[in-house]
Amino acid sequence: MIDMENVNHLDTSNTTVFNNIDTVRETDRDEEDVPSETFVKQEPLYRNIPEHSCEICKETFSSEQEVLTHKEMHSGEKQFQCGMCEKSFSQNSHLVIHIRSHTGEKPFHCEICGKSFTDNSNLVVHKRIHTGEKPFRCEICGKSFSNNSHLAVHVQIHTGEKPFYCDICGKSFITNSHLKRHKQIHGGDKLHQCEVCGKTYIDNSQLIIHKRSHTGEKPYHCDICEKSFGKKSNLTEHERIHTGENPFHCEICGKSFTQNSHLVVHERIHSGEKPYQCEICGKAFVSKSDLNRHRKRHTGQKPFKCEICDKYFVCNRYLTKHRRIHTGENIFHCEICEKSFITESLLKRHKQIHSGEKSVKDET
Template sequence: MSSFSSRKEFISEQLTQPEETFTDIKDILVKSEEEVEDSLKLKGQKETRKDKHLYACTMCDKVFSKKTNMIYHTRTHTGEKPFSCKFCGKCFSRESIMNNHLRIHTGEKPFSCMTCGKSFTLKHQLTDHVRIHTGEKPFPCSACEKSFKLKSGLNQHMRIHKCEKPFSCATCGKGFNQRSQLTLHMKNHMGDRPFSCMTCGKTFASNSRLIVHMRTHSGEKPFSCATCGKSYSQKGHLTVHMRIHTGERPFLCSTSFKSKSSLNLHMKIHTGVKPFLCTTCGKSFSQKSYLANHNRIHTGERPFSCKTCGRGFIQRHTYMLHMRTHTGEKPYLCKTCGKRYNQKSHLTDHIRTHTGEKPFLCKTCGKGFTIKLLLINHIRTHTDERPFSCITCGKSFHVKPHLISHMKAHTDEKPYQCKMCKKAFRLKSSLNFHMRLHTGVGLFSCKTCKKTFHFKSNYMRHIKMHDSQA
């Protein structure tokens, strides 16, 4: 049946041909089944050829389905640009590209966004723009499942995973993921910084960096976290912050990091590279910013000043932490007991009181500590190192708080006053002990004779007296 169907189709097609193509209809009808099948096979080959790329570039063997596409492609080898802009004289290999270029001079923007009315010179620019409204991100990363609105954005992102930096500085050899980053970097070598801050006079290689810098003066923070409401002056800072909520750590070594800069800094721990040298004391640093902060120790410069108390700071980070002492801001919450802290490191140390973790071990006696500073102070009990000396009497101490307490003995300063009886104390711990007299809270009570003690040591001696009598 299939054979008859094929034969019938073949005859029907032949009957539609001009008369000169065959002499008599009978000639077709008497054709053998094999001849019909051969004819059909040949016809199928011709149809297949129509679907194939028929035009090949003689220079690179690339094939095209249309002759015009092959001609346009050939011009990439020959450099031929027959279409010239009548306004600026720029030449193009295709007339369509020249027409798009002409819109720069005429100001024509025929492609308009139906949502916001913004217009564009090219159709693909409108297509890319519409994704801002729709939120569509059709280009996913196969490595980390991050998606992008533009294919160019995906291509640039993939270089992060491949550690690919195709754009290198000819002067210092530094590599970059994007050509625009290299262009900005080159301006640092050439001293080309045409954008100047009207407030402080600082200059920048790009207008975008000047805009970001101006926010340090205005206090503007246009990028807000939808989860916790925290605001940032730069979009990149918000992106890194969001990973606190999402837990994303896309930059990997043996450990993972939320930002690429953190990974790069971490890698210097393995390599030991510290290319930035202090010319005053010879100390070297892994980052230029670390060297800049260190140099302020020698110059005495403290550019970050507290407007409330006037105290100056070498680093912006230290200044920001100090400001929380005035504002009372404590953004770091312990999920176990609800206690809050103004520094993340303080929260980390506190959490160990719940977990019992003591990661800092003394190599001499094996004693463990929750905080590294406590270990450093403890080690001095073995070495008898006393680096904190009183400038009045010369007495030295293992830890700085003991020196501070001692200095009050010379000044007779008693800043801690009891609110109930107005008695004053040099140490806060002394005030806490005194408050037990008023409140009764924290006293050590003997279960045998009900006698109370301020200090645990006195209480323990008292207990031993009962034990010896027994």
């Protein structure tokens, strides 16, 4: 006979991490749809301990109370409210994690690189960057992912499933963040207005983030270089500079990026899509920043000035490259001969010496 009291006190360090699509961390980063690996479920220790299942999604739990807590996710009921930004959650544990986005508390640390996280599930996923582990595999195309939530979104590409519906026009989307972005088209959903500039937002948390552009508040600090940011998502993107993490991969050529928005722009190189067109000359571009930079050629505007030689540039990126002439900084290194260069294009041209290739410019 099993002593259930002892079972309840057994070591729970041997756990299997499960992933559930939810909206726990929508305030942490705008482009993110689902938190990774929020729930931790104990492996069954005894075959004859009954399991309780959710009749909606069929997931199993060790107690009926866990099922009831889980089902709140399906019902949409969110009774736990944040006193700082008024965001609500279906479970108190999710609220506790969310509050850390306000306090800056990160109690879970990676022993390899020192990066810290608000909850243990994010640490588990992060460690896979170091190990290269991608345990979640698509049964259709074989592509693997470091967490189940990314796999769940990916599978919808194959199935065509778009579970997030706009209640105004009926259009459907793969992810909740895509739906929220779409709803901004319908002006009636913009309920929260900034009293400084009049800009409106769908929910109050977005307005709070926006107001920091007026106040200059930057509550999110990088532990490595102490740079500060107004949005948690911007800090997350910045930290990848230190960790070398590039989690967004192009399925066509395999190139990886620190931000999903950079991947979206890159994929247009393969598709040939150029949605941003110059109204003066009709030339089209893959990104809005490229279009803005191009427009300055028509206006002659060069607002970025080198403080050393007073030379002007149409964009800050060109100025940054130019400054390396003065500083002697060569950040692009050849792994074959270890020679270094100011720009990536110069490095690529140099590598042709090793491969025996000749550039088009050389041939002409």
